[in-house]
Structure formats: C-alpha cells, structure tokens
Amino acid sequence: MSTQAKRLTPYLFMAPAAVVLVVALLYPIAYMIYASFLDWNPSQRIGEATFVGLRNYSNLWSDANFRESLSVTLKFAALVVSIEMILGVGLAMLLDRKIRGMTVLRTIFILPMMIAPIVVGLIWRYMYHPTVGIFNRTLNNLGFESVPWLSDSFWSLTSVIIADVWQWTPFIFILSLAALQSLPSSAIEASRIDGATGWQQIIYIKLPLMMPVLIVTLLLRLIDAFKVLEVILVMTNGGPGLSTEILSLRIARTASEFRELGVAAAMSNYLLILLMLLTAIMFTYNRLAEARNARLRQAAEEG
Amino acid sequence: MNYKHNIAGVVAGLVLSGSVLANPYEEYKGTTLVVNFPAHPHYDAVRKVLPEFTKETGIIVEVDQLQYLKMREKQTLEMTKSKGDYDLLAYVVFSKADYVYADQLENLARYFMNPKLANPAYDPADLIDGYVANIGVAGGKKGYMDGPTGSLFGLPFGAETSILGYRKDIFEKHNLKVPETYDELLELACKIPELEPGMGGLASRAASGHQASHAFLLHLAPLGGRIFDDEWNPIVNNEAGVAAAEALKTIVNCGPEGSKTFNFAEAGASFLQGNTAMFLDSTVFAGSVNNPDKSTIVGKVGWAPHPMGTRKGSQTGGFGIGIPKNAQNKEAAFLLMQWLTSKEADKMIALAGGNPSRYSTHADADVNAKFPHMAVFGEALKDADPDWRPIIPVWGKINADLGTELSRVLTEDLDIKEALDGVAQRATAIMEEAGYYTWK
Numbered sequence: 001m002s003t004q005a006k007r008l009t010p011y012l013f014m015a016p017a018a019v020v021l022v023v024a025l026l027y028p029i030a031y032m033i034y035a036s037f038l039d040w041n042p043s044q045r046i047g048e049a050t051f052v053g054l055r056n057y058s059n060l061w062s063d064a065n066f067r068e069s070l071s072v073t074l075k076f077a078a079l080v081v082s083i084e085m086i087l088g089v090g091l092a093m094l095l096d097r098k099i100r101g102m103t104v105l106r107t108i109f110i111l112p113m114m115i116a117p118i119v120v121g122l123i124w125r126y127m128y129h130p131t132v133g134i135f136n137r138t139l140n141n142l143g144f145e146s147v148p149w150l151s152d153s154f155w156s157l158t159s160v161i162i163a164d165v166w167q168w169t170p171f172i173f174i175l176s177l178a179a180l181q182s183l184p185s186s187a188i189e190a191s192r193i194d195g196a197t198g199w200q201q202i203i204y205i206k207l208p209l210m211m212p213v214l215i216v217t218l219l220l221r222l223i224d225a226f227k228v229l230e231v232i233l234v235m236t237n238g239g240p241g242l243s244t245e246i247l248s249l250r251i252a253r254t255a256s257e258f259r260e261l262g263v264a265a266a267m268s269n270y271l272l273i274l275l276m277l278l279t280a281i282m283f284t285y286n287r288l289a290e291a292r293n294a295r296l297r298q299a300a301e302e303g
Numbered sequence: 304m305n306y307k308h309n310i311a312g313v314v315a316g317l318v319l320s321g322s323v324l325a326n327p328y329e330e331y332k333g334t335t336l337v338v339n340f341p342a343h344p345h346y347d348a349v350r351k352v353l354p355e356f357t358k359e360t361g362i363i364v365e366v367d368q369l370q371y372l373k374m375r376e377k378q379t380l381e382m383t384k385s386k387g388d389y390d391l392l393a394y395v396v397f398s399k400a401d402y403v404y405a406d407q408l409e410n411l412a413r414y415f416m417n418p419k420l421a422n423p424a425y426d427p428a429d430l431i432d433g434y435v436a437n438i439g440v441a442g443g444k445k446g447y448m449d450g451p452t453g454s455l456f457g458l459p460f461g462a463e464t465s466i467l468g469y470r471k472d473i474f475e476k477h478n479l480k481v482p483e484t485y486d487e488l489l490e491l492a493c494k495i496p497e498l499e500p501g502m503g504g505l506a507s508r509a510a511s512g513h514q515a516s517h518a519f520l521l522h523l524a525p526l527g528g529r530i531f532d533d534e535w536n537p538i539v540n541n542e543a544g545v546a547a548a549e550a551l552k553t554i555v556n557c558g559p560e561g562s563k564t565f566n567f568a569e570a571g572a573s574f575l576q577g578n579t580a581m582f583l584d585s586t587v588f589a590g591s592v593n594n595p596d597k598s599t600i601v602g603k604v605g606w607a608p609h610p611m612g613t614r615k616g617s618q619t620g621g622f623g624i625g626i627p628k629n630a631q632n633k634e635a636a637f638l639l640m641q642w643l644t645s646k647e648a649d650k651m652i653a654l655a656g657g658n659p660s661r662y663s664t665h666a667d668a669d670v671n672a673k674f675p676h677m678a679v680f681g682e683a684l685k686d687a688d689p690d691w692r693p694i695i696p697v698w699g700k701i702n703a704d705l706g707t708e709l710s711r712v713l714t715e716d717l718d719i720k721e722a723l724d725g726v727a728q729r730a731t732a733i734m735e736e737a738g739y740y741t742w743k
Contacts, residue, residue, distance in 0.1 A: 041696070042379045043405035065704070130561025131578075151563040151714055239511020240564060240714035242707055256376065257513075258700040259401065 036265035042255075049262065056266035065242060066250065066267065073247040076157065077225040080164045085218060087165065088172025089210075093202060095173075096180045106177075110170040117167075121234025124163040125150070128235070153243035156236050160244050163231055168224070172217055179213035180206065208293075215286050223275055247271055327419065331635040332361035338639070339378060339392040341371035341622060344590050345461035346393065348657035349643065355651065356642055362635055371395060371622075378627075382407040387629035390636040393460060393622045396438050400694045402625070403441040403456050409626040411455040414637040422641055429646065429661045433687030434459035437694075438623035445533070447694040457625035458644045459660045464609075464687045465521055465618040466680060468574065468582040468592065471605040473499060481605070485526060485612040488583075489550055493557035495580045503559025506570040506579040507551065509713055514566045515551075516706035521583065523547040524616035524691040525609060530701070530730075531693060535739040537730040539705070540723035543613075548712060548719045555713050563713050575600060583609065587621070589676055590656055606676040608683035616688035621658065653677070697737045701730045 036056055040049035060066045091109075099105065112120070127133050128149035136146040149159045183206060191205050207214075229248045232238070238245030238253070245253075247267065255264040340346040346368065353364050367389070369377060375398055381387045382402070394402060402408045415421045427435075435458070436449035443453025467488075469481060477498050482488035492504030508514040523529070528543030538544070555562050559578045562570070567584065574582040575591060575598040582588065591597045592604045609617035624643070626636045642648055644660055653659040653670045664670055665681025692698070705726050711717040734740065 041401070042376070043383065043401050043407065045383050065707070131559075146560070148563075148714075151561065153715055236564070237510060237512055237566075239707070239710050241511060241711040245511075253512075253703060256372075257703055259696065260700075 032265050032268060035262055036269050038262040038265075040261040041259045042261060043259075052262070056263045057270075060263065060266055060270065065245075068242050069245050069247050069250040070270075072157070072242065072245060073226060076161065076164075076228075076244075076246055077222060079161055080168070080225050081218065081221050083161070083165050084169045084172050084221060085214070087169045088217075089176045089207075089214070091169070091173045092176035092180055093206070096177060106174070110174055112167045113170045115167070117228075117230035118234055120163065120167055121231040124159070124166075124231070125235050128159055150236055151240060153240055156240060156244050160232055160235060163235065164225070164228060167231070168221065172221060175213060175217045176210065179210045183209050211289070212286065215282060219279060219282055222278060226271060226275060327422070328360035328362065328638060331632075331638060333363070334632055334635045335363040335365060336390040336632055336635055336639055337365045337367060337388055338636075339367045339369065339374065339381075339389045341374055341393055341395075341461075342368050343371060343461060343622070344587060345622070345652070345657040348652050348655035349461075351655045352648060352651045356639065356648075360638065360642070362639065364639065378402075382627050382629060384629060386631060387627050389627055390630045390632045391624055391626055391639055393624050394457065395622060396462075396620050397694055397698060399438065399441060399457065399623065400447050400696050400698070404696060407628050408456045409628055409630070409633060411457070411626075411637075414626075414634070415455075417634075420634060420637055420641070422645070425641060425645060426663075429663050430644070431459065431462070431660060431662060431684050431687065433464070433619045433684060433689045434462040434621075434660055437619035437687075437689035438462055438621070445690070445693070448690055457623035458640060459621070460624045460644060461622035461658055462619065462660060463585045463587045463621040463658055464680070464684055465584060466586050466589070466676075466683055467607045467609060468588070468604050469607065470577075470580045470600065470603055472603045473502070473580045474605070481607045482610050483607075485522070485550060485610055488581075488610045489553050492554050492581065496557055499580065501578075503562060503573065503579040504557040505554045505581040505583060506558055506562065506565065506573040507554045507583065508565050508567050508570045509551070509555050509558075509562055509710070510564045510566045511710035512703055512706040514706065515709040515713065516702050517567075518554075519547055519551050519705065519709050520692050521609075521618055522550045522612070524618070524688045525612040525614060526550065527613035529690070531734075534743075535734055537727035537734070539730070540720065540727040544723050545719050546612075548709065548723060551709065552713060552719070585618075585620070586680055587658060589674070589680075606679045608679065608686065615686035616691060617683055617686055618691050619687045619689050695737075697733050700733055701726070704729055 035046065035049075037051055037053055038046070038049040039052045039055075040046065095102070095105070115123075127135055130136055130146060130148070130151065133149070135149060139146060148155050150156050187205055187209065188201060191201050196204065226246075227248050228246065229252060232244055232246060232249055233252075236244045238249050248271070251264050251267045251271070254260050254267060340349065350366060350368075353366070357363055374393070375395065378389070378392055378394065378398070379401075381389050381392075382405075435455075436443075438459040439455050439457045440449040440453040441447055441456055443450025467482070473479070473495070474481065479491060479494075480487070482491050488505070495502060495504040508518045520530075523539075523544065526543050526546045528539070528541065528547055530537065530539050532538045558565075559573045562573070565573065570579075570584065571582065571588050571591070573579045577599050589606070593601050595601050609615070624640055626633050626640065630636055643652075646661060646663055649659050649661045649664045650667055650670060653664050653667070654673060659665055659670070659677070662681055662684070665677050665684065667677075671677050692702075708717070708722040708726050712719055712722050
C-alpha cells in the first residue's frame with residue numbers, strides 16, 4: 001500500500017498542472033478542431049450547428065480565393081522573414097561593440113516593436129497616401145513619378161512587406177545581439193590568433209555558434225508572420241483584389257463577414273498544420289546539424 | 304399668450320401627477336432599459352434627446368454604444384443567451400436577414416396591436432416607405448422585402464440614402480448644370496478634371512471588398528440592374544451590371560488621385576478638403592460638410608437627388624431598431640422605440656443632427672431652417688430603392704467576392720465582363736449550396 005502510494009505521489013503533485021494544461025490549452029484547440037467539422041453560423045449555438053464531416057476542408061481546397069490567400073501568406077512570410085533575418089543579424093554584427101550610448105540606441109531600435117499594430121498600420125497608411133503621404137511627396141519633389149503604393153497589387157504587397165520589416169527587424173536584432181554578446185570570447189580570440197579575417201570569424205565562428213538562438217528567433221518570427229492581421233487590415237484590408245489578403249485576414253473575414261465559423265476554424269487548422277510542419281522541419285534540421293557537428297567534433301578528437 | 308402658457312402648465316402638471324389623466328408610461332416608471340447603439344452621428348444626436356424620454360416617462364435608459372462593425376458580434380452573443388442584457392438594439396440593415404431567420408427579433412405586430420402600448424397618434428404612413436421596407440420588414444417579396452406576406456421586425460432609425468453633393472462655386476464658375484442623369488454625371492465627372500486641373504470629378508469609394516462593392520451597387524440600381532432575378536439566378540453580369548461597373552471605373556479614373564483605394568472616409572475627406580467637385584454617397588455625410596473642423600468647403604455645397612439612369616433608385620441602408628426575443632423588458636422597450644420614432648422625437652433628433660425617418664420631418668420648416676438640405680433629401684427619399692442589394696445570409700460572401708473582383712477591374716484592368724461572369728458563376732454555387740435552387 002505504502003509503495004503504491006509512493007508511486008502515485010508524483011502524479012498527485014503533477015495533477016493540478018495537468019488539469020490546468022488540459023483546461024486552458026487543449027480544450028480550446030479541441031473545440032476549434034470540432035468546430036471545423038461543423039456548418040456553423042454565429043447566430044446558432046454550437047449544439048445547433050450541423051455536422052458536415054470534412055466538407056469544410058475539401059471545399060477549401062477547391063476555393064481559388066483560399067488558395068490565393070495561402071500563396072500570398074507564404075510569399076509574405078518567406079520574404080519578410082528572410083529580409084528581417086539578414087537585416088537584423090547584420091545590424092547586430094555591426095553594433096556588437098562598445099559604443100557610447102549603446103543602451104539609448106538599443107531602446108530607439110526596438111521602438112517600432114513596441115507600437116500597437118493598429119497604430120503602425122495607420123502611420124504607414126498615411127505615409128503611403130497617394131497625395132499627402134511623405135513618400136510620394138518626396139518623390140514628386142525630387143522630380144519622380146508618384147508610386148501607387150497601396151493601389152497596385154505588386155506595390156501593395158511590397159508596401160506591406162516594408163512596413164512589417166520596419167516593425168519587426170528590431171526583434172531579430174535584439175535577440176541576435178544578445179546571442180552575440182553571450183558567445184564565448186575564447187573561441188573568437190582563438191580564431192583571431194589563428195589569423196581569421198572579420199568575415200571568416202562571422203561565417204565560421206559567430207554564425208554557427210549563434211545558430212540555436214537564430215533558429216528559435218526565425219521560428220518565432222515565422223509563426224508571427226503567418227498571423228499578422230492588424231497592420232494589413234488597416235493598411236490595405238487585403239486589397240487591391242486579393243493581393244495582400246493573408247490567411248489570418250481571410251480567417252477573420254470568413255468568421256465575421258461571411259459568418260461561416262466552421263470554415264474559419266478549418267482554415268485555422270490548415271494554418272496550424274502548416275506551422276507545425278515548419279516547426280518540425282526546422283527542429284529536425286537543427287538536431288541533424290547538431291548531431292553532425294557532434295560527430296565531426298568526435299572525429300576531430302579521435303584523429 | 305400668457306393665458307395659453309398657463310393652460311399648458313396646468314396640463315403638464317396634470318400629466319405629471321398622473322392621477323387625473325391616464326399615463327401610459329405609469330406602469331413602467333422606474334424600469335431601466337439597456338440599449339445597444341452604434342457610435343454614429345445619428346445616435347450621438349439620439350443621446351442628446353434621450354433625457355427627454357426619461358423626463359417624460361420615468362423610464363431610465365442605459366446606452367451601450369459600440370463601433371458599428373463590432374455590434375453584430377456582441378449582439379449575436381447576447382441574443383443566443385437565454386436571457387439577454389439588451390432590451391432594445393440598433394442593427395445594421397444586413398443583420399436583418401440573420402436575426403429574423405434565427406428567430407431572434409420580436410415580431411412587432413403584437414405590440415402595435417396592444418391598445419395599452421400603441422399610440423394612436425403614431426402615424427406609421429409618415430415613416431419613409433423605402434426605409435421601412437428595407438430595414439423593418441421581412442418575410443415578404445424575396446423573403447427579405449415587404450409585401451403581402453411580410454411582417455414588421457424593426458423600425459428604421461438612423462437610416463440613410465444616397466445623395467449627390469456638388470460644389471456650387473465650381474459649378475457656377477464653369478456654368479455647369481447639376482447632373483440629373485447618369486450620362487450627364489459621367490460626362491461631368493471627367494470634364495471637371497479638365498476644367499479644374501488637379502481636381503477630381505467625383506469622389507467614390509473603391510477599396511477592395513465591401514467598399515468597391517457598395518460603390519458599384521449605388522450605380523447598379525439606377526442603371527436598371529439587380530444582383531439576382533426573381534428566381535435567384537445571378538444577373539449581375541448582364542448589360543446593366545457591365546454598365547454599372549463601367550460607370551464606377553470611369554468615375555474612379557476621373558476621380559482624385561489615389562481614389563482606387565479610397566474607403567468611405569477617404570472619399571469623403573477628399574471632397575471636404577476641396578480636392579473633388581462631387582460626392583455621391585450616404586446622406587450621413589451631410590453633417591460634416593458645414594463643420595469647419597472637418598471641412599474646407601463650408602457653405603459651398605449644394606445637394607441634388609441621386610441621378611437617374613434607366614430608373615430612379617437611390618440606396619437605402621443604415622440602422623434600424625428592434626427588440627430581441629430574449630429581452631427582459633420588452634414592453635417598455637417598445638414604448639421607447641415608439642417614442643424615438645414618433646414625429647416629435649424624430650424632429651428633436653433631426654435638430655440635434657440625426658437622420659430623420661419621417662417624411663414630415665424632412666419637410667419641417669424648423670428642421671429646414673437649420674439644415675436646408677433636408678427638403679432635397681426628403682424628395683430624394685421618395686425614390687429610395689429598398690431592393691438595391693439583396694439582404695440574405697449568404698450576401699456577405701458574394702459581396703466580398705464582388706468587391707474583390709471590382710477592385711481587380713479598377714487596379715489590374717481585369718476585363719469587366721469576365722470579372723462579373725466569374726462573380727455570377729461563384730454566386731450560383733454559393734446560392735446552390737445555401738438551398739436557393741431547391742424548387743427548381
């Protein structure tokens with residue numbers, strides 16, 4: 001009896017946490033998954049909705065607007081995250097030195113991140129304004145033609161990307177800088193003694209050592225990029241046409257404008273699956289890379 | 304004079320004491336009503352008038368004012384509860400279909416039949432027909448319209464129609480005639496930028512989605528078109544549909560710079576800032592024209608009815624008020640509703656800057672002394688078209704698709720006929736799925 005009680009004790013202590021996990025995390029997700037099998041409009045209670053099996057999922061595949069929205073999302077996320085990674089890590093490399101007033105500078109750098117998304121959207125919307133916006137006015141003053149920032153499908157996606165890069169590069173910058181500053185100075189000193197140039201240091205020492213942090217940063221940014229809503233909502237509301245209608249905006253419109261909660265839930269599940277796949281791929285890649293490094297290190301030690 | 308004043312005082316005293324003359328509000332004195340109103344110029348005016356109601360009836364009104372796009376979500380949540388918190392709510396016209404179909408709004412017949420509640424002096428014939436048909440009635444023609452089988456679920460309150468605003472100074476300067484037909488309107492829209500370099504002809508909304516679709520629908524009805532025929536087949540891609548899209552394209556191309564992505568506020572701002580000579584949209588806009596905080600064209604604007612194409616047909620829209628099925632003080636809510644839409648309150652609200660729901664208020668001398676455009680609005684309202692857009696639950700989806708395609712027509716030069724054919728084809732599929740072809 002007492003041994004059995006002993007064996008149960010750890011579970012007993014874990015129980016509250018497990019309950020919280022189930023109630024707070026799994027229940028809403030399960031609810032969403034269940035909702036995605038329903039034909040459910042917001043005027044009905046969930047119990048009154050009709051069960052339609054996988055119809056929402058299969059309908060979505062044949063829905064050209066959904067596919068376009070998906071491709072816009074992928075394009076947007078890929079571009080935004082690549083540009084931000086390059087700029088953010090680059091800035092961190094440049095500023096990883098003792099500069100006077102660095103703390104002030106750093107605070108200024110991360111300001112865009114701290115502004116509420118709706119405000120960011122509004123600021124950029126006005127800057128892109130065709131007649132009174134600062135961009136077109138500057139271009140006109142310099143003797144150039146106005147650019148249709150938000151009224152042309154190519155430019156509107158570009159404009160949205162520029163705004164997102166402006167807002168989120170600091171996030172990558174700040175994390176990369178933290179990673180850089182926590183690198184072991186011994187490795188960098190050793191490479192300097194061995195005669196490595198600045199570029200070689202970056203490519204062979206700093207970047208590989210920063211990799212675990214960069215992977216997590218990339219992942220966080222990627223997940224976020226798939227879910228941006230407010231900035232785009234305010235700037236273009238998905239237009240012109242569907243050129244900037246990313247998936248999260250389409251989900252919001254499906255739920256509120258088209259009043260199809262089931263379809264919106266199915267779309268969110270597609271997005272969830274996509275994100276989980278990306279996460280899994282990235283972690284697997286990271287683990288493989290680490291395993292390879294470990295093997296190389298071992299081989300080097302043995303040799 | 305003095306004598307008259309005394310009489311009035313005595314009568315008021317009697318009414319207030321309640322013991323000599325009957326007071327229909329007596330039973331509900333002290334009741335607190337919770338109402339849901341949008342943040343909207345009309346309802347801002349209503350809030351100024353509401354204390355009068357409390358003074359007269361003893362019924363207290365608590366107002367929950369929300370941004371109008373947020374209302375539907377909150378209301379849906381409230382109305383699916385077994386006991387709702389709202390006794391009276393204002394709904395956007397396209398919510399009518401959903402609420403009535405989900406059986407969430409009270410049929411008003413039993414209140415108007417109740418002799419203790421219904422005021423014989425209410426004069427329902429004075430309510431603007433187009434508004435009542437569009438916002439209040441469901442169950443008649445096509446299901447969402449008025450007609451022999453229709454019944455009343457709400458009353459128009461804060462409703463609006465489309466009207467043409469134009470710059471009197473510009474029109475006088477170039478000796479231009481105020482357009483009465485679409486041909487004249489379109490010709491003028493493109494002539495003005497030539498006469499006044501840098502100025503747009505007509506400011507219209509055009510942003511992707513609801514905005515573009517709304518602008519298109521404004522032209523569709525007067526040009527003789529409809530979204531569906533009487534058997535629910537999409538006819539948006541017929542000749543009238545193409546003409547309406549062409550009209551929209553012409554207007555946007557001859558409009559002020561950047562108008563391809565204007566929403567309602569931006570189109571309005573362009574007119575108020577003096578960058579555009581004409582404005583064709585909701586009457587709710589009229590309130591800001593002579594407000595010097597917002598407008599640089601104070602006193603320079605004239606108003607004319609929505610020009611006619613093959614027929615007259617200005618839009619109808621805005622808000623109505625109804626009583627939720629799960630309300631807790633339905634009778635008192637009806638009394639408030641009746642009071643708010645009565646001749647007296649309609650006038651008070653109009654004078655405070657609201658949109659009147661009655662013909663008499665539009666023609667009223669006091670109202671016109673303060674807002675000279677009201678008489679024109681009242682005339683225009685006689686041609687208001689309650690069926691200028693369908694009010695069916697799947698409309699949201701078709702509307703979004705239409706608006707996206709029109710935005711493509713405007714910004715990517717997509718062929719109009721091709722775009723509308725696509726909309727019609729997808730609309731057919733949506734309607735099929737929703738069961739509109741069950742009887743075919």
